[in-house]
Amino acid sequence: MIRGSVVVxxxxxxxxxxxxxxxxxxxxxxxxxYSQSGRNRTVMLAAAQVASVREAVARYRAAQAKLxxxxxxxxxALLAAQAASGRGR
Ligand SMILES: [Zn+2]
Numbered sequence: 001m002i003r004g005s006v007v008v009x010x011x012x013x014x015x016x017x018x019x020x021x022x023x024x025x026x027x028x029x030x031x032x033x034y035s036q037s038g039r040n041r042t043v044m045l046a047a048a049q050v051a052s053v054r055e056a057v058a059r060y061r062a063a064q065a066k067l068x069x070x071x072x073x074x075x076x077a078l079l080a081a082q083a084a085s086g087r088g089r
Contacts, residue, residue, distance in 0.1 A: 001057075002056035006053055007030070010028050032053055
C-alpha cells in the first residue's frame with residue numbers, strides 16, 4: 001500500500017519557445033503527492049506505474065478507514081462501560 005494521492009499536474013516547462021509557453025497547451029504529468037515531515041512532496045510516476053500506484057493508494061485508504069473504525073468502536077465500548085458503571089463524567 002502507498003500513502004499519498006495520485007494527481008495530474010499541468011505546468012509550463014519554462015522554455016520560451018515551447019508550445020506550453022502560451023499557458024494553454026501545458027505539459028501533463030501524473031505524480032504521487034504525499035506529505036513528509038510536514039512538507040508536501042511529489043514524485044513523478046511513469047505511465048506504466050499509474051494504475052498500480054492508484055490501487056496501492058486505495059488499499060492504504062481502505063486500511064486507514066478500517067483502523068479508524070476499529071479505534072472508534074473501542075472508544076465507544078470504553079465510554080459505554082464507564083457510563084454503565086456510573087463512572088466517567
Ligand atoms: Zn513546455
